[in-house]
Amino acid sequence: MGKHPYIVWHKSFITKADRQDKNNHKSCVLWFTGLSGSGKSSLANALDKKLHSLGIQSYVLDGDNIRHGLNKGLGFSKEDRKENIRRIGEVSKLFVDSGTIVSTAFISPFREDRCSVRELFPEGEFIEIYVRCPLEICEGRDPKGLYKKARSGEIKDFTGISSPYEEPVNPELIIETNSKSLTKSVDIIVDYLQSNKII
Numbered sequence: 001m002g003k004h005p006y007i008v009w010h011k012s013f014i015t016k017a018d019r020q021d022k023n024n025h026k027s028c029v030l031w032f033t034g035l036s037g038s039g040k041s042s043l044a045n046a047l048d049k050k051l052h053s054l055g056i057q058s059y060v061l062d063g064d065n066i067r068h069g070l071n072k073g074l075g076f077s078k079e080d081r082k083e084n085i086r087r088i089g090e091v092s093k094l095f096v097d098s099g100t101i102v103s104t105a106f107i108s109p110f111r112e113d114r115c116s117v118r119e120l121f122p123e124g125e126f127i128e129i130y131v132r133c134p135l136e137i138c139e140g141r142d143p144k145g146l147y148k149k150a151r152s153g154e155i156k157d158f159t160g161i162s163s164p165y166e167e168p169v170n171p172e173l174i175i176e177t178n179s180k181s182l183t184k185s186v187d188i189i190v191d192y193l194q195s196n197k198i199i
């Protein structure tokens, strides 16, 4: 779908830089990607709590929740996942524009889709965090009982079982949730934000 010929971009008076100045920190998207059960939601929410306690404007967009509303109706075919990620990329951009540090917790299994989101942002504002955890551990955790259903064939196209997960090639951070505690993982991300002068 191309751009509409009669729709013109309306510039706002207040810029992203103005909003960042007001907040006293920069804004960015922390793009958590990984298998179901790898720890994306747990990590994004624990980080959000920590950032909030530091007085930072932050927010979490979570796959399960977004699929109840904005992306209700999208399934798990390659095309639907692509559209899911495209929309979240655009929503994340709005959050970053508003001066917020937004954490997104979506499997986002396809490299090409994640790269397209990265291209929406200037250098340094898209931080890809690979939440790495072996499939057998994720399957052992099975917090929602979905792997069991995927193995029995009740759920089709399940990531890691009957649909691919393409690992990030050059993520800004890799967090191994099999060997690192949640607290330690949060500290690593906060350190990254501090050393890159985002907070």
Ligand SMILES: Nc1ncnc2c1ncn2[C@@H]1O[C@H](COP(=O)(O)OS(=O)(=O)O)[C@@H](OP(=O)(O)O)[C@H]1O
Pocket (backbone or CB within 6 Å): 035, 036, 037, 040, 041, 063, 064, 067, 076, 080, 081, 082, 084, 085, 105, 106, 107, 108, 109, 144, 146, 155, 156, 157, 158, 159, 163
């Ligand atoms: N077929 C299939 N494959 C993978 N996941 C499935 C599927 N069906 C339902 N679920 C549940 O939906 C959550 C993943 O949604 P996402 O929006 O993150 O997926 S994607 O990025 O579009 O691939 C995922 O949540 P997480 O476990 O938090 O990752 C599952 O709870």
Ligand SMILES: Nc1ncnc2c1ncn2[C@@H]1O[C@H](COP(=O)(O)OP(=O)(O)O)[C@@H](O)[C@H]1O
Pocket (backbone or CB within 6 Å): 034, 035, 036, 037, 038, 039, 040, 041, 042, 043, 105, 141, 143, 176, 177, 178, 180, 181, 182, 185
């Ligand atoms: N170090 C860890 N980091 C994150 N989650 C962990 C860790 N160790 C165990 N877990 C558990 O793994 C599960 C991960 O589930 P969840 O956060 O919903 O993952 P995802 O959003 O990737 O599907 C949770 O039950 C969580 O308590």
